[in-house]
Amino acid sequence: MERSELVELLSTEGLRLLDSLPPYETEKDVLRMVSDLRKQGHSPGLVAAVLTQAKLRRKAVGKFGDFASRMLFTEAGLEQATRLAVAARHAGRFRAAGLRRVADLGCGIGGDALALAALELEVTAVEADEVTAAIAAFNLAPFPTATVEHRRAEDVDLRDIDGVFLDPARRTAGHTQTERLTDPDDYTPSLGFAYELATGRSVGLKLGPGFDRDLIPSTAEAQWVSVDGQVVELGLWFGALARPDIHRAALVVRGDAGHELVAEADSDDEETGPLGEYLYEPDGAVIRARLIGDLARRIDGRMLADGIAYITADEPVETPFAAGFRVLETLPFAERDLRRALRDRGIGTLEIKKRGVDIDPAALRKRLALSGDRAATLVLTRVAGRHTALLAERL
Numbered sequence: 033m034e035r036s037e038l039v040e041l042l043s044t045e046g047l048r049l050l051d052s053l054p055p056y057e058t059e060k061d062v063l064r065m066v067s068d069l070r071k072q073g074h075s076p077g078l079v080a081a082v083l084t085q086a087k088l089r090r091k092a093v094g095k096f097g098d099f100a101s102r103m104l105f106t107e108a109g110l111e112q113a114t115r116l117a118v119a120a121r122h123a124g125r126f127r128a129a130g131l132r133r134v135a136d137l138g139c140g141i142g143g144d145a146l147a148l149a150a151l152e153l154e155v156t157a158v159e160a161d162e163v164t165a166a167i168a169a170f171n172l173a174p175f176p177t178a179t180v181e182h183r184r185a186e187d188v189d190l191r192d193i194d195g196v197f198l199d200p201a202r203r204t205a206g207h208t209q210t211e212r213l214t215d216p217d218d219y220t221p222s223l224g225f226a227y228e229l230a231t232g233r234s235v236g237l238k239l240g241p242g243f244d245r246d247l248i249p250s251t252a253e254a255q256w257v258s259v260d261g262q263v264v265e266l267g268l269w270f271g272a273l274a275r276p277d278i279h280r281a282a283l284v285v286r287g288d289a290g291h292e293l294v295a296e297a298d299s300d301d302e303e304t305g306p307l308g309e310y311l312y313e314p315d316g317a318v319i320r321a322r323l324i325g326d327l328a329r330r331i332d333g334r335m336l337a338d339g340i341a342y343i344t345a346d347e348p349v350e351t352p353f354a355a356g357f358r359v360l361e362t363l364p365f366a367e368r369d370l371r372r373a374l375r376d377r378g379i380g381t382l383e384i385k386k387r388g389v390d391i392d393p394a395a396l397r398k399r400l401a402l403s404g405d406r407a408a409t410l411v412l413t414r415v416a417g418r419h420t421a422l423l424a425e426r427l
Contacts, residue, residue, distance in 0.1 A: 038163050041081040041104070042170065049074065050082040055090065062087075096143070102174075104167045109141035114199065114238065115264065117285055118257055119147035122197065122236060122267070127151050129272040131195035131234055137185035138199050138221060142168035142178075144238075148197070149175035156193070160184045160220065185221040195234040195273065198226050216247065223247070234271030241266050241320055255281040256320040263316035282317040284352050291352040293330075298322035305334035305344065307362075307415050311424060312343040312354040313385065327353050337414045340388040348427055356427035357409055363421040365412070370421055371400050377423075378404030386412040389419055 040046050053065065062083060069079045088110055092100035095115045105113075114122065122144055126134050132153055136145040139157035141164060148155045155178040159165035165182035172178040181188070190196065200219035216223035226237050227249060241256055241263040248254050253274035255267045269275075281294045302325045312333060314324050319341050328334060331354070333345035348356065363373045374382065380402045384393035389412045411422040 035163055037077060037081045038166055040075070040078045041085065042166070045074075046078055046082060049078065050085050053082060053086045055086075099146070103141070103171045105141055106164060106167060109164055109167065112199075112201070113141055113143040114147075115259055116143065116147065117259060117288070118264065119144045120150075121257075121283070121285075121290065122238075123147040123151050123153065125236065125269065125273050126153060126195050126197070129195065129234060131272065133192060133194045134197060135188060135190060135193045135195075136197045136199075137188060138201060139168050139180070140164060140199060140201075142171040142180070144197055144199060145172055145178055145180075146175070149178040152177055155179070156181060156188070158183055158185055158188050186225060190229075190233075195236070195271075196229060197236045197238070198229070199238040200226060216244075230268075230270040232271075234273045235269075236273050237268040237270075239266045239268065241316070250279075253278050253281065254321070255283055256317040257283045257285065258315050258317035259285045260287070261315070263320055266320070280321045280323060282315065282321040282323050282353070284315050284317055286352060289352075293318060293321070293323045293326060293353060295321075295323055295326055299325040301325040301338075302328035302333065302335050302343075304336065304338055307336065307359065307422075308333075308344040308346040309359055310345045310348055310427070311336070311357045311359055311411060311422065312345065312349075312351070313357070313387075314341055314343065314354045315352075318353050327351070337388060337417070340413060342387055342411075342413055350427075357411065357424035358427060359411075360408070360423045360425060363410075363423050365419045365421045367396070367399065374400060374402060374410075375404070377408075378406045379408050380404035381407035383407075383409040383426075384412065385409060388414040 066079055085104060088105040089100050092105055092110050095113060097116060134148050134153050134155050136155055136157045139145045139159050142157055145155045145157035149172060157168055157172060157178060157180045159168055159182060162182055165180055169180040172180055200221055229235055243266050253269040256263060257265050277296055278294045279297055281292055284291045314327055318324060318327055324341055328343045331345055331349040331351055333343040336342040336344045364370050382397060382402055384397055386393060391412055409424045409426060411424055413420060
């Protein structure tokens with residue numbers, strides 16, 4: 033979004049027009065609305081701006097729920113924004129630590145600042161990009177305890193601030209079609225700035241879930257977060273925001289509920305053992321946090337093979353930290369024999385999961401030429417050092 037587009041969008045005419053648009057589902061709906069709005073005399077720039085916002089609002093429902101219909105976005109800002117369910121948990125940390133005045137440095141479109149302000153904390157939201165800062169100001173306007181500053185994070189006076197939250201930009205500059213940055217020194221603000229700030233301060237730092245674990249300071253609490261099965265972030269917490277004696281945590285959010293595994297350090301894997309009747313695939317947050325061994329012990333299970341994140345057990349266990357499967361039988365691993373076995377069992381719908389084997393599930397599914405009216409899960413992995421195909425059903 034260019035500055036000129038934002039000016040048109042934030043006009044009285046632009047906001048009224050945006051709020052008046054009916055929802056659309058197809059490209060045909062968009063073409064019809066463009067034609068209707070142009071006939072009503074609206075400029076091409078304004079029409080493009082409001083339709084883009086209508087599309088982004090619809091896309092944002094997954095992250096912001098009902099709030100999305102009252103917010104503005106950029107494409108890149110929405111992609112990088114924290115989901116409201118996770119932002120609320122960030123904000124809860126600050127409130128629980130007694131930190132009332134919070135600086136959100138690199139606030140983007142204001143997702144985390146919104147959650148902080150909703151808990152009536154005083155929030156100074158700072159954003160270096162002018163257009164994004166203006167959008168954050170619009171999104172935070174309903175909250176009297178929130179202010180937005182258009183400036184670099186490095187230039188903010190923090191003397192009256194109790195705690196800091198940073199969500200460094202991890203993509204190239206721009207509002208659309210940005211690219212992911214791989215060097216933490218290229219983040220905005222940089223990782224070095226964030227770590228220096230965390231020395232002697234209460235700081236929360238949001239990073240990508242694949243962040244290099246070797247760069248995690250020993251003083252931080254590292255919490256990997258998954259939402260509905262997708263690992264969405266790594267949070268590093270310092271000072272009063274870090275919980276005592278916790279350095280590794282896996283937070284699994286499903287719907288409105290959150291479940292957490294915590295430990296002082298990476299857990300040792302449980303011993304390997306024979307394949308049982310049940311197989312468990314740990315949630316991605318548990319895997320990233322390296323708490324698979326703790327989970328195995330919690331469900332009275334054992335590792336299926338060294339270095340492979342599957343747990344096997346003899347009894348069914350309900351756990352939010354893993355997907356469970358009942359093993360029906362072991363099938364031939366050779367592709368020709370596997371195709372015949374699946375055909376003989378009438379399996380036409382197949383979920384393929386794999387760990388420890390070099391196979392492309394999508395390409396394999398196509399080659400298997402499935403037909404039949406039964407559904408199943410195929411797990412391709414190693415058992416006792418051998419490539420193995422397991423036919424299973426989800427618990």
